[in-house]
Amino acid sequence: AAPHQPMDLKAELQAVLALVEPLAQNNMVGLHVRYEDDLMLPLAVNPQAFQQIMLNLLGMLIPASPSGSLQIHL
Numbered sequence: 001a002a003p004h005q006p007m008d009l010k011a012e013l014q015a016v017l018a019l020v021e022p023l024a025q026n027n028m029v030g031l032h033v034r035y036e037d038d039l040m041l042p043l044a045v046n047p048q049a050f051q052q053i054m055l056n057l058l059g060m061l062i063p064a065s066p067s068g069s070l071q072i073h074l
Contacts, residue, residue, distance in 0.1 A: 023062050024062050031072070032069060
């Protein structure tokens with residue numbers, strides 16, 4: 001299969017965060033994201049696969065966050 005076009009990592013992550021925000025609120029977990037502009041390299045991956053992986057990961061991390069805060073640094 002041909003590689004996918006590079007995706008906008010920041011935009012895709014924002015879409016995922018919008019979906020998990022209700023879960024974070026229900027678990028009283030603040031989501032904090034910091035972007036390093038020089039590290040925002042385009043990824044040539046399937047955006048749906050990326051979103052599903054991130055949804056699964058955050059779906060497990062949010063309820064297990066003991067500090068009430070989840071920080072994502074990119």
